[in-house]
Amino acid sequence: MTAILETRALRKSFGGLVVTRDVDLTLEEGETHALIGPNGAGKTSLVNLLSGTLSPTAGDVLLAGEIITRLPSHRRARRGLARTFQISTLFDSFTAEKSLVLALLARQGHCYRLGRMAGFSCLRDEARRLLDLVGLTGRNLVPTASMSHGEHRQLELALALAASPKVMLLDEPMAGLGGEETAKMIELLRSLRGRYTILLVEHDMDAVFALADRISVLAEGRLIATGSPADIRSNAGVRQAYFGDDDGD
Amino acid sequence: MTRDLRWPAFVLLAATAFALPFIGDSYIVQLATRMLIFGMAALGIDFFLAYVGQLSLGHTIFLASGAYLTALLTMAGLESALLVWPIVLLGVALLALAAGMLALRTGGLYFIMITLAFTQMLFFFLQSQRGLGGDEGFSVPQRNTLPLLDLSDPRNLYLLVLVLLLGVIGLIAWIRATPFGAAIEACRDNAQRLSAMGLDPYGYRLSGFVFSAVIVGLAGILYTNNTLYLTPALSGWYLSGELLMMVILGGSGSLLGPVLGAALFVLLQEQLSHITPHWMAGLGALLVARVMLMKDGFWNVLARRLGGDDSHS
Ligand SMILES: Nc1ncnc2c1ncn2[C@@H]1O[C@H](COP(=O)(O)OP(=O)(O)OP(=O)(O)O)[C@@H](O)[C@H]1O
Ligand SMILES: [Mg+2]
Numbered sequence: 413m414t415a416i417l418e419t420r421a422l423r424k425s426f427g428g429l430v431v432t433r434d435v436d437l438t439l440e441e442g443e444t445h446a447l448i449g450p451n452g453a454g455k456t457s458l459v460n461l462l463s464g465t466l467s468p469t470a471g472d473v474l475l476a477g478e479i480i481t482r483l484p485s486h487r488r489a490r491r492g493l494a495r496t497f498q499i500s501t502l503f504d505s506f507t508a509e510k511s512l513v514l515a516l517l518a519r520q521g522h523c524y525r526l527g528r529m530a531g532f533s534c535l536r537d538e539a540r541r542l543l544d545l546v547g548l549t550g551r552n553l554v555p556t557a558s559m560s561h562g563e564h565r566q567l568e569l570a571l572a573l574a575a576s577p578k579v580m581l582l583d584e585p586m587a588g589l590g591g592e593e594t595a596k597m598i599e600l601l602r603s604l605r606g607r608y609t610i611l612l613v614e615h616d617m618d619a620v621f622a623l624a625d626r627i628s629v630l631a632e633g634r635l636i637a638t639g640s641p642a643d644i645r646s647n648a649g650v651r652q653a654y655f656g657d658d659d660g661d
Numbered sequence: 662m663t664r665d666l667r668w669p670a671f672v673l674l675a676a677t678a679f680a681l682p683f684i685g686d687s688y689i690v691q692l693a694t695r696m697l698i699f700g701m702a703a704l705g706i707d708f709f710l711a712y713v714g715q716l717s718l719g720h721t722i723f724l725a726s727g728a729y730l731t732a733l734l735t736m737a738g739l740e741s742a743l744l745v746w747p748i749v750l751l752g753v754a755l756l757a758l759a760a761g762m763l764a765l766r767t768g769g770l771y772f773i774m775i776t777l778a779f780t781q782m783l784f785f786f787l788q789s790q791r792g793l794g795g796d797e798g799f800s801v802p803q804r805n806t807l808p809l810l811d812l813s814d815p816r817n818l819y820l821l822v823l824v825l826l827l828g829v830i831g832l833i834a835w836i837r838a839t840p841f842g843a844a845i846e847a848c849r850d851n852a853q854r855l856s857a858m859g860l861d862p863y864g865y866r867l868s869g870f871v872f873s874a875v876i877v878g879l880a881g882i883l884y885t886n887n888t889l890y891l892t893p894a895l896s897g898w899y900l901s902g903e904l905l906m907m908v909i910l911g912g913s914g915s916l917l918g919p920v921l922g923a924a925l926f927v928l929l930q931e932q933l934s935h936i937t938p939h940w941m942a943g944l945g946a947l948l949v950a951r952v953m954l955m956k957d958g959f960w961n962v963l964a965r966r967l968g969g970d971d972s973h974s
Contacts, residue, residue: 463857489859501857503850506843514843518858523844523865530838575858 415474416441416609417462417493417579422471424454424461424633431457433633434471439579444601444610446620449630455613456498458630459581462611463495464488475579490521492578496571496585498613500564502556508567509552512539515574539574546570547596562593569600579609586616598622621645666967671917678823682816691887694819696927697826698883700920703907704826705876708833710905711914712842713869714849715768718901719776722760722783723874725896727753727881729787732801732891742805742812746882753878754871761870765863780898787893798892805886812886822883829876830916836872845869906948912958921960 417439424432431454439445447455460466462473464485472481480488503511516535517523530536543552546566551559556567565585572580585601586594598619604610605623614620620627621641628638629650637643637650644650678697682690706720730749739745764775793799804812812818836842848855848862855862885891894900903926911922929947933940955962 465853465857484856484861485853486856486859486861489857495857497853497857501851501854503847503854505846505850510843511847514840514847515858517840518860521859523840523860524868525840526836527840528838529840529843532840571854571858 414441415439416476417611418474419458419462420472420474422458422461422473423469424457424466425469431633432461432468435630435633435635437628437635437638439609439611440626441609442606443625444605444612444623446624446627447611447613447630448615448617448620448627453630454633455630456583457633459495459583459611459613462581463493489518489575489577492575493581494572494575494577494579495581496565496568496583498583498587500561500568502564502567502571504557505555507553507555508543508548508559508570509536509539511556511567512542512570512574515571519575542570542573545573546600562589565589565593565597569597573604577608579611580604581611581613583613584615585612586614586619594619667964670963670967674917675827679820682819687815690815690819692927692931694815694822694883694887696924697819697822697920698880698887699904699907699927700923701822701826701829701883702877702880703904703911703919703923704829704833704916705873705880706901706904707908707913707919708876709870709873710908712837712846712849713866713873714846715866716773716905717776717870718773718898718905719760719764719779720874720877720904721780721896721898721901722776723753723757723877724881724884724900725783725787725893726756727878728885728891728895729793729881731805731882731885732799735801735803735805735885740803740806742807745805746879749882750875750878753881754875757871757874757878758867761867761874765866765870777898777901780896780901783896784893784898787896793891796893798890798894801885801889801891804889818886822887825879825883826920829879830920833876833916841865841868906944908958910948910951910958912961912964915958915961915964917964918958918960922958925959 415438419435419437422432422435423430435458447458449455457466461468464483468481472479474480475488475491475493480491510529513529513532513535514523516538517525517532540552543549546569548563548566548570551563559567565587569582569585586597589597594616601612601623612620612623624641626638627641627644629636629644637647639647681693685693702724706717709715709717709720727749730752731745734745734748760779764772767775787793788796804818806812810817810821812821844855844860844865848865852862907922907926908919909922910925911920912918926944929944930940933943951959
C-alpha cells in the first residue's frame with residue numbers, strides 16, 4: 413500500500429482556538445477512508461486544509477509524496493485533488509450541464525478559450541453521462557438555483573468526478589438528504605469504491621460502516637483513532653468521545 | 662405561447678439608429694452620438710458589474726485615459742485613427758492590467774475604495790497640468806482621420822460610433838458564450854468552487870477587468886473625437902456615479918439595458934438642464950422611482966414583456 417495523501421503534524425488555530433491539533437493522517441491509494449467525529453470536531457477544517465481552502469499554522473500536507481502545503485487550492489485540484497463541500501458550493505446561475513462542461517474543460521488547467529461553449533458537444537455528452545451517474549438524468553438544462561437540496565448534493569459529486577481526480581474529499585455528501593436519497597447516494601459511493609481514493613466525512617454511521625475500508629476519528633481537533641471498522645466499533649475511547657457511550661463495552 | 666419579440670425590437674431599434682443621420686439635423690446627430698458613446702462606456706462598466714460581479718467606481722480612469730491619450734497623440738501629429746486608436750487601446754489595456762493587479766488583490770469595499778482613489782489621483786493629476794488648461798480643459802484641433810470615411814462630417818462619425826457599439830455588443834455576447842466568459846461568470850457565482858475545479862479565479866477577474874476597461878477606453882477615444890474638448894471631470898468619481906445610474910436605469914446584465922439607460926440619461930440631462938439648473942433633482946427622482954417601482958431596469962422589464970424570461974439582448 414502506498415500513501416497518496418498524507419498530513420504531518422498538521423495544525424490549525426484561529427486565534428486561541430485550535431481546530432486541528434497535530435494531525436498525522438494517511439490515505440492509502442484506492443481506499444475509502446471515513447473521517448468521523450462530533451459536531452465541531454474539526455472535520456471540515458481538516459478537509460479545507462487538505463484542499464488548500466485553509467492554510468495551516470504548522471505541519472505539512474503531502475500528495476503522492478510531494479509537499480503541497482503552500483499550494484493554492486486550484487493548483488492542488490490540478491494535481492488530482494477534488495472535493496465536495498458540506499454546504500453546497502455551486503454556480504447558481506448556470507445549468508447543471510454548463511457547470512459540468514466548465515469542470516470538464518478545467519481539466520486542461522485553464523479556460524482561456526474562445527470557441528463556443530455549446531460547440532463542445534462531446535463534453536456535453538460526457539456531462540450528461542455524469543449527470544446520469546449521480547442520478548440527475550434529464551436535469552441537465554435546469555438552472556442550479558432552482559434545483560432541490562438533494563440535487564445540489566448530487567451535482568456537487570458530479571463536479572468532483574468531472575475532474576477525473578486521484579483523490580476525492582467528500583464533506584458530508586449525505587447531509588440533509590432524505591432516506592431514499594441517502595440510500596441511493598450510498599449505492600453510488602459504493603460503486604466508486606476502489607476506483608478513487610476517497611476521504612469521506614460522514615455522520616451517518618450506517619453509511620460509514622457500509623463504505624469505509626478504514627475509519628479515523630477526530631475529537632476536538634485531535635485524531636484519536638484510526639483503524640478498520642471493527643477496530644473502531646470496539647474502541648472504548650472512541651465510544652466515549654463520539655458515541656457518548658460510557659459503559660465501556 | 663407568445664412570440665419572442667426581442668429580436669424584432671432590437672432590429673427595429675438598430676434600423677432607426679441607422680436612419681437617424683438622414684432624418685435628424687446636426688444637433689440631433691451630435692446628441693445621439695453622445696448617447697451612443699456613453700452607452701458604450703456604460704456597457705463596459707456593466708460587463709464588470711454584471712459578469713465579473715464587482716462594483717467599480719474607477720472605470721472613468723479608462724474613459725479619461727482613452728480620451729486624453731487620443732487627444733495628446735492627435736496633437737502630437739498622429740492623425741490616422743488606424744494608428745492612434747490601437748495604440749490608445751493597448752495603452753488603456755496595460756493601465757487596466759496594472760490597476761487591476763493592484764486592486765483585485767482585495768475585494769468588496771476595499772476594491773471600491775482603491776478604484777475610487779485611482780480616479781481621484783488621475784483627476785488631480787490632470788487638473789494640475791497647466792499645459793492642458795487645468796480645470797478649464799482644452800480643445801482638440803481635429804478629429805482622427807480614416808481612409809474612405811470623412812469623420813469631420815458628424816453624420817459619418819455617428820455611423821462609425823454606431824457600428825462600433827454594435828460590434829462591442831456582439832463581442833460581449835460572443836465572450837459570454839465561450840468557456841472564457843463562462844469562467845468569468847463562474848467566479849462571480851462562486852470563486853471557491855472555481856478554484857476547487859482547478860481554475861484560478863484571479864486570472865479571470867483580472868481579464869474581465871481589462872476587457873471592460875478596454876471597452877470604456879474605446880468610448881473615451883470616441884468621446885474625444887465627438888466633443889473635441891476635454892476637461893479633468895472626465896476622470897471624476899461623479900461621472901462614475903452617472904455611468905452607474907445609466908446602467909441601473911436601463912438594467913444591468915443585459916446588452917441593450919445600459920445603452921438605453923445612457924440614451925435616456927443623456928436626453929434627460931440635455932432637456933432638463935435647459936429648464937432648470939437643478940435638473941439633477943429631477944433625474945434623482947426618476948432613479949428613485951425606477952428602483953422603488955420596478956424590479957429591474959426598464960429595458961429588462963420591457964424585454965420580458967417582449968418574450969422570454971431572461972435578458973439576452
Ligand atoms: N474560519 C473560522 N474561524 C474561527 N473558527 C472557526 C472557523 N472555521 C471553523 N471554526 C471553528 O472550528 C471548529 C471546527 O469546525 P469544523 O467546521 O471544522 O467542524 P466539523 O467537524 O466539520 O463540524 P460539523 O460536523 O458540524 O460539520 C468549530 O468550533 C468552528 O466553530
Ligand atoms: Mg463540517
